[in-house]
Amino acid sequence: MSLLSLKNISKRYLSDRGEWTEIVRISSFELNSGEQVLLQGESGSGKSTLLNMIAGIVTADTGEISLDGADMRLLRESARDAHRARSLGYVFQNFNLLDAYSCIENVELGMAFGGKTDVEFARKLLERVGLSERLNYRPDQLSQGQKQRVAIARALANRPKLVLADEPTGNLDPSNAAIALDLIQSLCRENGTALLLVSHNPSLRDKFERTIDLMELNEASVSPTETGGLS
Amino acid sequence: MNSVSIAMRGIRERRVSSAITIAAVALACSLLMLVWAFKKEAEQSFAGASGGFDAVLGPRGSKLQIVLNALYHLDESPGLMRWADYEQATKFPAVEAAYPLAVGDNYRGYRLVGSIPEYLQNHAYAEGQSFELESGGSLFEPRSMQAVVGAFAARRLGLGIGDTFHPYHGLVYNEGAKHEELYTVTGVLKATGTPVDKVIWIPISGIQTMSGHNPKAATDVSAVLIKLKQGASMAGFQLDMMYNKQGDRLTLAWPANRTILQFFDKISWFDKILQAVAALVAIIAGGSILAILYNAMNERKRDIAVLRALGARKRTVFMISLLEAVGMTFAGVILGFVVYVFLGMGIGEIVQRETGVALSPFSGNAAMVWAPLGMLGIGLLSGVLPAIKAYRTDVSRNLS
Incomplete structure (x- = not known):
């Protein structure tokens, strides 16, 4: 049984010119538990919007988004938030760590809204990503690569069913990008977590069991320049 | 978290x-x-610090000034009144007790107030509360050179039983205005939380006859504190009528605590x-x-x-x-x-x-x-x- 299922979903936005622009239209997509899929697409191909719809941050205009048995489109916003807190991990291109918090606290935040905070598990995750010596460092004391490793640990903190990764290597040099990708994939495998990774980098294709071209998956006739800053 | x-x-x-x-x-x-x-x-x-008195009789002047001077030991007396005025006040049937006060000297800024020992001996400054002396102390004798010091003044001045001091003339301390008389402290009052605490009490004759004071005022007093008998509420009106409306030489501040509340109202x-x-x-x-x-x-x-x-x-x-x-x-x-x-x-x-x-x-x-x-x-x-x-x-x- 699939963990994530998208059926006939669409999303459109009102552009600055006052016209409705369709960003996403996907007939069908499925992701199984523990599976790792690369969604390949250029900037502006609607990939962030798609991930935000799966995460329940924005709602689809039509269709069905079934995540771990719940239809994200039909859930009320607070229920979507709760579902996200329990079932999803999110890795961003620009890390999105909170500067006021130490590494371990950033990881604890990843589990703060889904249930009980497990400091020991947060510590283990940071040890696993090679930051056992940096537990109490703040993000501004870390390198770019280290920041992304903290973000990866945070995404796994709530023992999610699915990790969404939005260009997680986009801001990293090749060496750190390889480390970060390896960590995401291996940690997801170790925890039985599915991974849906979005990237424009074609060199990642051979790292995944399944690669989908987002321009083919997304039937919306949108060009990168038409999204008005939305991607 | x-x-x-x-x-x-x-x-x-x-x-x-x-x-x-x-x-x-x-x-x-x-x-x-x-x-x-x-x-x-x-x-x-x-x-509440009106000291258990219902009224204050003083020379013609402001009621507030009379109350501040006699009850709160602030401000100056508006003048002097005769000893006979005090004696007359004691004779009113509705008056339970009346005590004369005389002021005009200080010791290092703390006011000397002359009165009769009965004031500290018999008067209740609040319901069921009389003045008490710290152990070993005694009240001053009339016409003696003895003093009883209020608790706050004693603490501030470091005065205790057996200590002696020379009074200074006036209500404001002036080092050059020392009187010859030497007073001995015979008692220290326990704290009352009233203006009595910041005063040095001596026999009234001490103020009246202090060296350098006008001999013509040797029997005058600054004010008279009056306590009316319980239930004699009309007496206050009668005294008010007599002193304030019909008379023109003295002023009666009655009820004493209302005067101070009126002052608060004014400010x-x-x-x-x-x-x-x-x-x-x-x-x-x-x-x-x-x-x-x-x-x-x-x-x-x-x-x-x-x-x-x-x-x-x-x-x-x-x-x-x-x-x-x-x-x-x-x-x-x-x-x-x-x-x-x-x-x-x-x-x-x-x-x-x-x-x-x-x-x-x-x-x-x-x-x-x-x-x-x-x-x-x-x-x-x-x-x-x-x-x-x-x-x-x-x-x-x-x-x-």
Whole structure:
């Protein structure tokens, strides 16, 4: 049984010119538990919007988004938030760590809204990503690569069913990008977590069991320049 | 990690602005309590410090001046009255007791008041409370060079039984105006919390016949303290009529405590200014919370979006923002209590030094409940707008 299922979903936005622009239209997509899929697409191909719809941050205009048995489109916003807190991990291109918090606290935040905070598990995750010596460092004391490793640990903190990764290597040099990708994939495998990774980098294709071209998956006739800053 | 700890972290992160806001709330809260609670305490203490007397008879002049001089040992006497006036006052059937006072000298700024020993021996300065001497002490003998020192004056001057001192002429201490007479302390009064505490008591003849005083005034008195018999309420009206309406030589301040309350009424405009200032500071403190949190929200849109992406509900980020406002206000209120106690004790010390009236910042007053609660309410209200802003933060737009 699939963990994530998208059926006939669409999303459109009102552009600055006052016209409705369709960003996403996907007939069908499925992701199984523990599976790792690369969604390949250029900037502006609607990939962030798609991930935000799966995460329940924005709602689809039509269709069905079934995540771990719940239809994200039909859930009320607070229920979507709760579902996200329990079932999803999110890795961003620009890390999105909170500067006021130490590494371990950033990881604890990843589990703060889904249930009980497990400091020991947060510590283990940071040890696993090679930051056992940096537990109490703040993000501004870390390198770019280290920041992304903290973000990866945070995404796994709530023992999610699915990790969404939005260009997680986009801001990293090749060496750190390889480390970060390896960590995401291996940690997801170790925890039985599915991974849906979005990237424009074609060199990642051979790292995944399944690669989908987002321009083919997304039937919306949108060009990168038409999204008005939305991607 | 929960909403409270996240909110507290937010406060700590903005150390300087949070500290300024907390200080503003503390100032507002302590001012509100001081202006309302302490002012009420002052009124009650001053009215209650009338020393158990119903009226004060003095030379023709202002009632307030007579009361301040005779009961609170402040201000100067408006003049002198004859010993016969005192004797006449004692003879009214409704008068339970009358005690003459004479003033005009001091010892190192503490006023010498001449009276008869019966005042300290027989009079109850409050319901069921008579003057008591510290152990080993005794009252002065009439026409002696003996003195009984009030508790506050004794402490300040370091006077004890057996100590001697030379009085100084006038009510203001002037080193060059020393009298020849040498007085010996025979007793120290226990604290009463009334103006009696800041006075040195000597026989009335001592003031009247002190070297350098006008011999023609050797039997005059400055005022007469009068206690009426219980149930003789009409007597006050009769004496008032006799001295104030029909006579033109003396003034009767009756009821004595009303005179001081009327004084407080007269300066109520000053209270209103203080109240307005306190209210203004409270509003500014609230505005400060609003401004700090609202501006912080602009800087923290991304952080809020990240929290939301991690699963925080809208109402959670709303609560976190509100808790920051309430947390800062709560810290300000606690600090406000500390400031209030320190200021109250400081003011109480000054008031006691100047008037002998004991004021306590700890006496219960409704303002000590509503002022902190009011500040918490202002803090809560100030936090609503930033909290709404946090609630409405566009997650997808601020994550990128």
